[in-house]
Structure formats: C-alpha cells, structure tokens
Amino acid sequence: MNWVSLHHRIERNAGLLIFGILLVSSIGGMVQLLPIVTGDSHAHPAPGLRPPTALELEGRDLYIRESCGVCHTQQIRPLLAEVKRYGPYSRSGEFAWDRPFLWGSKRTGPDLARIGGRYTDEWHRLHLLDPRSVVPASIMPAYPWLAEHRADRHGTIQARMRTLARLGHPYTDEQIAAAPGALDGRTELDAVIAYLQSLGGSMKGAPQP
C-alpha cells in the first residue's frame, strides 16, 4: 500500500487523525509501563523494610511540602564513587512504601537515601534551623518555622494513614487510632528528623558490592 495515499486519507479525516495519534503514541507506553506497573509494588519489599510510623509519615509529608526533593536525591547508583560516598546502592524493594517516590533528579545538596543514623538528632536540629551553623559553605535554606509548628497541626494524620491503608499499607486500626497520641507534643521539626533518621535503615548490614 502506498503510504502517501494512506496519509491522503488520514489528513482529510479528523477522526482518523485522532485515532492514529492515540494508537501510535500509546505503543511505547504499553510496552514499557504495563509489565512494570501491573505487578504488585508491595510484593518484594526489602528485608527489614517497614511502612513509616505516624511520626515518620508526618515527616515525609513535610519533606514533600517543603519540596526537599528538588535539591536532594534518594537514589544511590551502582557506581563505585557513589557507593563509597553514600553507602550500598539503592534497590527497588527499599521503596515499596514510597507514595510518591522521592528519588529526585538533581543533587544541589547530597543524596539522602542512607542519611538515617549518620548524624545525631541534635545535628539535624541545628542544621535544619540554621544550616550554616554546622556546614559553613551550605546554601540550604533555613527552616525555622518547623520548630514553631506542632506536628499534624491540621489533624489529618488519621485520614492520611487510612488512605494509605486503602492503597495496601499494612496499618492496623490500632496504629491509626494511636497516631494522634504518637504525634502529641512533637513539632514539625521532630517529625522531619524522625523521617530523615529512618532513611536507608532497611539495608543496614547489606553486603557491599
């Protein structure tokens, strides 16, 4: 069949043109996405991985609110220099509970995939409130308001945990009921630090490449 005469028909028929674009543009996505997306993302969590606690989840949602992922990645590539600098390379199973994923695309600051346990809580407190007090060359913004707000100040932690439970996170009714109590008396700063300290923990003691 002559492709020019075929196109002669397509370019004279808006319906055919729309159908053609839809068909041709969806092939790549179907081949690449369907085999990956149809599997259960929770099927192969890394050994030792657990869903975030109420405080860690609050911290993660605050990390998202402040768009920390614009400057910090959470993805260690299997390259010698990265493994030396940041620790064992990232495995897909470590992100089984990440909604959304927070791998980032830009390292204005260092990778945080295994930041948990590297510094003390007090270091993080000083660093988040005034980054240049502990890292003189830092260009990170200060986040003084985190210390001024109590955690979960809009009282939505239970709604958020229930939503995640609906998506397959194994939160029990008891955990959800206890969540407000677990956040009581804590600040947003405490929550962010708890989240940062939880990062990369599931791979502790994993064999180095």
Place this chain on the structure above:
Amino acid sequence: MTVRHYEDRVVTAFLYCAVFWALLGMVAGVWVAAELVWPTIDFGIPALSFGRLRTAHTTLVLFGFGVSALIATAIYSVQRTSHVRLFAPGLAWALFWAWQLAIVLGAASILAGWTSAKEYAELEWPFDIAIAVAWVAFAVIFFGTIARRKVEPIYISNWFYGALIIVVAMLHIVNSLALPATLGKSYSLFAGAQDAVVQWWYGHNAVGFLLTGGFLGMLYYFLPKQAEQPIWSYRLSIVAFWAFVYTYIWAGPHHLHYHAVPEWVQSLGMVMSLILLAPSWATMVNGIMTVAGAAKKLRTDPALKFIVLALAFYGLATFEGPMLAIKSVNVFSHFTEWTIGHVHSGALGWNALITFGTFYFLVPRLAGVPLYSTRLANVHFWLALAGTMLYVLAMWGAGVSQGVLWLSLDDLGEVRFSFNDVMAAMQPYYLLRLLAGLAFLAGTVLMAVNLAKTFAGRPTAVAMPPAGRRA
C-alpha cells in the same frame, strides 16, 4: 481567506496572560537563582523558600506562559488553516478564565506547600481534575473547528496541536492517578519504582508533546507565514510527524539510568532516545530549508529572527538530549547542573524564543498597527540570545565539573573530593547563571513594553467593531 470574523479577542486575552505569566515565572526563576548565591534571601518566609519557589517557577512558565501561548496560537492558526470561525467561542472564553484562575490558585497552592512532589505535575488533585476538564474544553474547541473546516486537508500545524491535546491528556490522567486524603494531599496510586517509571513516562513526554510537539505546531504555522514561503517538503513533515509521535513516548526511562528500575527498560529508553534524533532533526531541516528562500527578510524582520534562532536552539537541544540519554554520558551528567542547562537551552532557546517571535508576528496583526519599535525588538533579540548562551555555558561548566569531581577517585580508590567542596565550587557558575537569567528577563520586559505600546496605538474604531464588542 474569505472569513472576516475570526474569533481573535480570546487569542489576544491568552496572549496578554502568557506575557504576564512569563514575566512572573521568570522573576521567580531569577529569585531562586539568586537564592543559590545568597541562601538567606528567603527572609525566613515559607512561601519564598527555595523548594516551593522553584516549583512555582516551573509551574508558572510551563502552564502559565507555555500553555497560554500554545492555546492562543492554536486558536489563531486553526481558524485560518480551516478557513472557518472558531467553534464554540463561548467555551473558549470559559477556558480562558478557568485556565487563568487555575494558574493563580495553583501557584498560590504550591507556595502554600501543596505539592504531589511529581516533577512538572506538582499541582494537587483538585487542580489535576480542573486541568483535565479544561483540556477537554480545549479539545472540543480545537477539533470542533477542524470538523467544520472549509479546506479538505488538515494542515500540518494542526496535527502537532492535535497530538499535544491528545497525548498530554493521556499522560496527565495516568500520572495523576491518586487517592485523596484531604483537600490538599493525595497519595499516588503507584508506589516506589513503579511510580518512578510512570512519572518519567509523563515527565519526558510533557517535554515531548507540550514543549516539543505543541511548539512545533507553532513553528509549522508561523514560520512559513512569516517567511512567506511554503513548507519545503510536505512528505518530510508527514514522516517526521508520525516518527515523532511514535518514538518520543519510549524515551522516558533515560531519566532513570542506573536507578532501581529494570535494566531492559533503561536500555530501551536509551536506544529510542537516540532514534528520536532522526524525527527531531527532520523537522529542523524542513524548517531551515523553508526559511532559506527568505534569507533577505531574515536580516530585517525581528519576528523571523526569533523564530529561526529558536529553530537553531531546537536543533541543539534535540541533539544534546539523545547524547545525554547515552548511559555512559548520563553517568556524568545525571543529577548535575548539566540537566538544568539542557532544559533551559530548550525552554529559553526554543520555547521562549519561538513564542516571542510568534508574538511579534501576532500583535501587530491583532492590533492592526505596525509594531511599536523594531529597534526595541532587536535589543530584545540580543538580550535573549546572550542570556540563553550565558545560561547554557554556565550550567555546562557547573555540570561537567560536578559530574567529574563527584565520581573522581584517588589512588587508594577513595572519593577525592567532599560533596561540600564541589558544592562550594559552584558559586561562580551560579552567579553567572543569575546574570544570564537577569539578561533574559530584561529582554522579556522590553517585549512586554513593546507589545503593550503596540496595542495602545491601535486605531480603536477599526479594531473594535461595536457589533463584536463584549459587554
């Protein structure tokens, strides 16, 4: 060309707003660039904090400036290429107000901390729904006009605008799938590595079908129009179009090289990214050969100068993209400022410049008077070129330095440079980038003044026939 009553006031309205969002989005961009040099100039105000303001910057330029410009030019050109008045002009006005309101509230929501954290799709679920509805309205207006066309073949520019509408709808809906927890917070239906693959299928093709496909629609109408030449090869544009629509979708996984996603999808993404060079450059060759017959006009006409320079940057960016998609190059470029430079060689050099050229073409026609100042437009041209070049060069310097220094090992096999040392070495580049951004912004301000003066000088009796005037 016998239709006298094209619906052009809604085009003018979108155009005004595009210029406004360009200015605001670029001010936000310059501000975040300055924050990387002087990190305390957020003054402790959450809304001015780097993470939120950078997200506002990309949202404003992409959806405020970019999409408003695309809708304006699509509505203008689809009427002329179809020889018919716009279908459902009332709906077009509804789309105008809805879109501008969504940008105002959306930008405010991002500054308030509402974000899905998915790049270039950060707006939360209420906005995702609003965008989907607005997009359907855009489709109805656009394809409705085409359905009523008086000329048999659908012109090339409309294939590209059509692909923009259809494919962006598909990408937006799939990538935005989420379960709301509160009004301002939802959780993605996909988790972890799956979410990453979906996001970059969206993210890369937002670049593909919005920033490339949509603006190619602009190119295919306004370049031949302003050059007063027919498209050099109609057959080449057919091949380039379908190859573009087929190939682009596959390229997303090059954003995930050496990440925790299957190796086959990375390599497939890389190979298809390299193949993508062919349709990209086919269009560039077609454009350059089209303008070859109008070399004389190129020397004097600011609109044509902008459009042709944009075409050159399009060629550069679509060459650099496949190169960066090669895994062994990507090892160095990934996570660095090189990516930012690449994005801006496309966003400033290609998208913004072709839009500026198109606006210099459109405004005198919409206002019915010559451009207020050709000289001012020429100054804008050189400011925009200098700003883009300086931006790209600064980010190349910064990105290559980061890529090499981060991966550098000493004789004992340990990392040679601390992260902080490399970060501190970025300061001169960040300062240069700030200057580049300021130059580009200054040019855009000149354009805004020039266009506003042109509109102000229009003969009111001719441009506003009483019968067509809206209350």
